[in-house]
Amino acid sequence: MSINPRQTTESRQAEIIATMVRLSAERSPAEITTTDIAKAMGVTQGALFRHFATKEAIRLAVVEWIDEHLMFELLAAKERSTDALAALKAMFMAHVGFAKAHPGAPRLIFGELQQPNASPVKQRVQQIMQRYRQTLSQTLAAAIEAKLIRADADCPSAAALFLGAIQGLVIQSMLSGNTEQMEQQAVGVLELYLAALGVKS
Amino acid sequence: MSINPRQTTESRQAEIIATMVRLSAERSPAEITTTDIAKAMGVTQGALFRHFATKEAIRLAVVEWIDEHLMFELLAAKERSTDALAALKAMFMAHVGFAKAHPGAPRLIFGELQQPNASPVKQRVQQIMQRYRQTLSQTLAAAIEAKLIRADADCPSAAALFLGAIQGLVIQSMLSGNTEQMEQQAVGVLELYLAALGVKS
């Protein structure tokens, strides 16, 4: 079939990653087989192993894709904000928007959480989250500096609550399957979060 | 061996559930096989099917065990509190304490989140979380009534943030493998959460 010509490894890798993320939106990532991915791509199962050595390599590449694209969105949100407080709001909504645009992404991350500590993929996730929390802490500190939020707010706790608020919303949407509702509820939760930082609505 | 005499189905079911929770503390629940459980119990794999018809039945029983025991702890925490605000604090710490005492429990719940919506086990989790949020909303409303928290706080959002805060802490502890740290951080996060409700520290 001419629908499916030969392609470069680079483009196939991207396609495999995209397919994995897409399929993860509906099914448990752990249960997605190489056959599933291949079928969704219109290619035979063995072909995948031309582009990734093992399935674990696919999982790692997917996690890296998520990191790259989420961080891009967060940075963009931050840069289009005029101050640190606006940046926090924009990052919050950008993260929720990312989860809505790619519902498979959080499922993949949650799946990797389950893995034993030694797993390289999990270590990558660990690193990603740590960096994220650091960025948040910095932005929070900047907001304190600019007197936009309470001076006595504990930055690490505030960063943890920021992430938790989003994760809670994502978990709820995973249960209901309704990402629309998640985005709506995000507004209310964000407002409450900001109140914790001493921001009046 | 006399260590392992014959037992009733009831006690074996409890043992299977306990073993599943215990093993989930270290490994991904999805990867725990019936052979793993049987080995940990000192029994043959086939024996499990004398007590549960399928593996899914085991998973359902485990989720129900978690529900029952977590709700027991939460209710106890609530009842030993003198007012609605103290109840919220006590429930928060009780939930975190439960996650510390049974690290496998959140992993099992997160694992079920991944399943398709039609799954009976996931539906059970959905129901559990919904009831939990309702309980929280009621307690929050009572706290408003008693003028212990801001009158204009949005109860559904506050319930969502409460759960998210805990889930965020749990996720972090799943990454670090450190439940001790989770409990310490919980104090700071709880304080921040209460600030969102207008409670001065």
Place this chain on the structure above:
DNA sequence: CTAGTAAGTAATTTAATACTTACAAGCGCC
């Protein structure tokens, strides 16, 4: 003491899964 039932074992079945291999065919390059 004997018959029925519940709980256990050991071995087997069936169905997937990740990964491999032998071979074919397109593409760029000299």
Place this chain on the structure above:
DNA sequence: GGCGCTTGTAAGTATTAAATTACTTACTAG
């Protein structure tokens, strides 16, 4: 236009899982 590398296929392998089966052993009631 042939050469070699890459991407693809089709078929195969080894392994693993849940569930089943045939048989055994312990307990209990009449």
